[in-house]
Amino acid sequence: MKRTGVFICHCGISIAGTVDVKKVASELAKQKGVVHSEDYVYMCSDPGQNLIIKAIKEKKLDSVVVACCSPTLHETTFRNTSKSGGLNSFQCEIANIREQCSWVHKDMKKATEKAIKITKSTVERVRRNESLEPISIPVTRKALVIGGGIAGIQASLDLANSGFEVILVEKSPSIGGHMIQLSETFPTLDCSQCILTPKMVEVSKHPKIRLMTYSEVQDVSGYVGNFKVKILKKPTYVDADKCNLCDECTKACPIVVPNEFDIGLTGRRAIYIPFPQAIPASYTLDINACPGLLPIACGKCFDVCEAKAIDYDMKPKIIEEEVGAIIVASGFDLYDKQLMAEYGYGKYADVLDGLQFERLCSASGPTKGKILRPSDKKEPKEVVFIQCVGSRDPELHCPYCSKICCMYTAKHAMLYKHHVHDGQAYIFYIDIRSGGKGYEEFVKRAVEEDGVLYLRGKVSKVFEENGKVKVWGVDTLSGKDIEIDADMVVLAMAMRPSKGAEELAKKLKLAMDKDGFLAEAHPKLRPVESVTSGMFLAGAAQAPKDIPEAVAQASGAAAKAIAILSQERLFHAPTVAKVNLNLCTGCGMCVNVCPYDAISPKDGKVEVNEVLCEGCGTCSATCLRTAIQVKNLTPLQVHEMIRASLGG
Amino acid sequence: MAEEFEPTIVAFLCKWCSSAGSDLAGVSRMEYPPNVVPITVMCSGSVSPLYIFSAFNRGADGVLISGCHPGDCHYIKGNYYARRRIALVKKLLEYIGLEPERFRMSWVSAAEGTKYTQIIKDFVKEIKPLGPQKKLRRNQ
Numbered sequence: 001m002k003r004t005g006v007f008i009c010h011c012g013i014s015i016a017g018t019v020d021v022k023k024v025a026s027e028l029a030k031q032k033g034v035v036h037s038e039d040y041v042y043m044c045s046d047p048g049q050n051l052i053i054k055a056i057k058e059k060k061l062d063s064v065v066v067a068c069c070s071p072t073l074h075e076t077t078f079r080n081t082s083k084s085g086g087l088n089s090f091q092c093e094i095a096n097i098r099e100q101c102s103w104v105h106k107d108m109k110k111a112t113e114k115a116i117k118i119t120k121s122t123v124e125r126v127r128r129n130e131s132l133e134p135i136s137i138p139v140t141r142k143a144l145v146i147g148g149g150i151a152g153i154q155a156s157l158d159l160a161n162s163g164f165e166v167i168l169v170e171k172s173p174s175i176g177g178h179m180i181q182l183s184e185t186f187p188t189l190d191c192s193q194c195i196l197t198p199k200m201v202e203v204s205k206h207p208k209i210r211l212m213t214y215s216e217v218q219d220v221s222g223y224v225g226n227f228k229v230k231i232l233k234k235p236t237y238v239d240a241d242k243c244n245l246c247d248e249c250t251k252a253c254p255i256v257v258p259n260e261f262d263i264g265l266t267g268r269r270a271i272y273i274p275f276p277q278a279i280p281a282s283y284t285l286d287i288n289a290c291p292g293l294l295p296i297a298c299g300k301c302f303d304v305c306e307a308k309a310i311d312y313d314m315k316p317k318i319i320e321e322e323v324g325a326i327i328v329a330s331g332f333d334l335y336d337k338q339l340m341a342e343y344g345y346g347k348y349a350d351v352l353d354g355l356q357f358e359r360l361c362s363a364s365g366p367t368k369g370k371i372l373r374p375s376d377k378k379e380p381k382e383v384v385f386i387q388c389v390g391s392r393d394p395e396l397h398c399p400y401c402s403k404i405c406c407m408y409t410a411k412h413a414m415l416y417k418h419h420v421h422d423g424q425a426y427i428f429y430i431d432i433r434s435g436g437k438g439y440e441e442f443v444k445r446a447v448e449e450d451g452v453l454y455l456r457g458k459v460s461k462v463f464e465e466n467g468k469v470k471v472w473g474v475d476t477l478s479g480k481d482i483e484i485d486a487d488m489v490v491l492a493m494a495m496r497p498s499k500g501a502e503e504l505a506k507k508l509k510l511a512m513d514k515d516g517f518l519a520e521a522h523p524k525l526r527p528v529e530s531v532t533s534g535m536f537l538a539g540a541a542q543a544p545k546d547i548p549e550a551v552a553q554a555s556g557a558a559a560k561a562i563a564i565l566s567q568e569r570l571f572h573a574p575t576v577a578k579v580n581l582n583l584c585t586g587c588g589m590c591v592n593v594c595p596y597d598a599i600s601p602k603d604g605k606v607e608v609n610e611v612l613c614e615g616c617g618t619c620s621a622t623c624l625r626t627a628i629q630v631k632n633l634t635p636l637q638v639h640e641m642i643r644a645s646l647g648g
Numbered sequence: 649m650a651e652e653f654e655p656t657i658v659a660f661l662c663k664w665c666s667s668a669g670s671d672l673a674g675v676s677r678m679e680y681p682p683n684v685v686p687i688t689v690m691c692s693g694s695v696s697p698l699y700i701f702s703a704f705n706r707g708a709d710g711v712l713i714s715g716c717h718p719g720d721c722h723y724i725k726g727n728y729y730a731r732r733r734i735a736l737v738k739k740l741l742e743y744i745g746l747e748p749e750r751f752r753m754s755w756v757s758a759a760e761g762t763k764y765t766q767i768i769k770d771f772v773k774e775i776k777p778l779g780p781q782k783k784l785r786r787n788q
Binding site for chain 1: 675
């Protein structure tokens with residue numbers, strides 16, 4: 001028989017206000033196996049913890065139950081206390097009589113009865129606890145970063161500069177993400193290229209970073225500290241080392257398709273470099289656009305390439321790597337334009353989305369930085385900007401606020417005025433959300449210095465008439481209908497998780513929130529961690545955010561990853577499944593249900609990989625003979641807990 | 649008049665969602681009837697049918713199993729196994745003549761303190777008119 005000590009915390013009056021702690025202590029003292037029972041005002045305080053240590057020594061306790069707040073708060077505290085007293089830390093269990101009892105009930109008699117049941121049930125559990133030691137596992141001191149936008153770039157650089165090897169995987173031919181498409185950035189109006197390209201070059205030159213563009217993560221297995229990843233490197237059909245960027249291939253290529261970098265405002269060839277500053281600086285042959293890789297089909301690029309860099313025989317490659325931590329920075333895409341038919345986007349050439357307008361403003365854009373409308377290349381004199389297109393619309397589109405549109409629309413209107421001095425910018429808005437350093441002042445500047453006209457209200461219809469884009473809306477402040485004969489309309493489209501994020505989340509076994517963004521482990525206290533240990537989130541993959549926030553989160557994720565990579569070994573909870581070989585018949589039902597592939601058949605029975613096992617217990621519930629059980633929460637323990645919970 | 653019947657209910661809560669959700673109910677000082685004694689398990693998928701029968705055998709008037717929302721399981725898919733298993737147990741319990749109202753499964757996330765509170769309130773309210781559970785209770 002074990003010698004259990006029970007310690008009941010008053011938590012000031014948080015517990016003692018509703019639960020008669022003295023009665024709990026006296027009732028527990030009568031429980032079989034309990035040799036010590038006492039209460040104290042703050043058990044987690046230093047004197048409180050000393051009480052536990054003293055009782056362990058004096059009464060020769062071999063197990064401890066602390067009846068207090070939720071184990072999420074002080075389980076570690078009291079397990080450490082028990083350890084200081086000389087016990088194995090797994091001989092300490094917490095009875096939650098605060099969150100699950102005193103805080104939710106008012107009737108003292110009933111709350112006390114319930115607290116007694118909860119505490120007795122915990123005593124029954126600890127009575128059959130085994131002493132366990134954490135399982136020690138080695139760490140692969142290398143990280144994988146998925147996504148080469150600003151968040152992925154920042155995370156990679158932070159990791160690499162801390163001395164860890166990084167594999168940066170980007171699905172498109174160049175890193176840079178959406179940020180490299182922008183012209184200027186709010187609220188300082190620095191040129192996006194000027195601040196980003198040096199970082200891109202640093203990534204490509206960093207000895208610790210292995211850059212894999214045009215590549216996708218295919219499969220991830222393993223666990224924190226020891227992930228195995230399979231990366232698919234798609235063939236570019238161009239040897240980047242031989243290519244001297246002469247650009248003769250694009251001149252020879254007869255195929256023209258819409259250019260993704262300019263969001264369809266210009267065309268590109270089937271063989272192309274995404275933009276002149278692309279990293280890696282090389283061409284890619286788009287196999288979906290190319291008429292065929294046989295010289296007989298076309299072969300013009302091959303013929304003109306003097307460097308002999310074009311290789312039609314290049315094959316997709318699967319690269320296997322081992323990493324200790326993974327940062328997911330898969331970014332965003334704009335809301336699907338086909339879903340915004342009421343604003344004529346995709347139907348009228350002069351209705352653009354925010355990213356297209358960025359390209360129009362950009363010195364490297366299709367108009368070399370002149371704002372000209374796509375239909376007739378004339379300078380637009382009246383431009384209507386519409387905010388919250390697809391955002392904050394729970395009935396039809398996305399319920400959430402895309403967060404950055406208020407700011408970039410103010411910036412767009414400002415940039416437009418800087419280019420077209422005699423033009424007029426109108427902004428339709430619902431609210432202006434300009435929380436951020438220097439943001440409010442920036443919006444004010446747009447209004448006061450650049451004469452941007454803000455109209456509070458929604459636009460009902462956008463249509464073309466006599467070469468103009470007519471905008472019908474309402475100004476809810478004056479109550480008047482508004483009709484603007486605009487030359488151009490710019491839509492601040494909602495931010496969506498990037499295409500393919502869902503598939504990626506499935507491969508990585510990451511959770512997604514209701515809107516499809518990757519879910520963080522805790523919305524306030526663990527904002528960069530995913531629910532999976534060793535995987536972290538950065539940038540707009542987690543939620544809409546602007547550049548400074550994405551950078552901050554990326555550095556946070558890198559710091560969290562470093563906390564793992566800088567360890568020699570990691571420790572894994574030892575409360576894992578264990579097979580009773582005398583009972584196991586080797587039927588393999590547990591093998592099939594294990595979410596972690598931690599159980600495998602062996603010699604007519606099964607065996608558990610303790611490092612892979614997370615201790616969920618699904619195997620145990622499946623086994624017909626309870627031959628597989630999770631340590632310290634065995635069926636026998638649960639049955640005894642049930643009995644105690646029912647007052648037995 | 650005799651004192652109103654107060655059912656005793658055992659609730660198996662998964663550690664990551666439902667137990668955390670009930671913690672949130674506590675932190676938010678929501679109030680619900682004290683008839684439910686929670687037992688925190690790692691995953692709703694670890695709740696063996698034997699636990700449910702054990703609880704009824706030992707005199708529980710109701711049993712609740714609560715896990716993460718489908719698709720949100722901390723252990724990837726444990727709650728799907730729970731859902732299937734519990735559907736079978738429910739049929740079995742009905743077959744042997746137990747009132748179906750006495751056994752429930754719910755999905756409560758760590759953010760749903762209000763939902764947890766409501767589930768407990770509703771569950772207790774529904775069981776009260778049924779009186780004590782005698783069908784499976786063994787004399788102890």
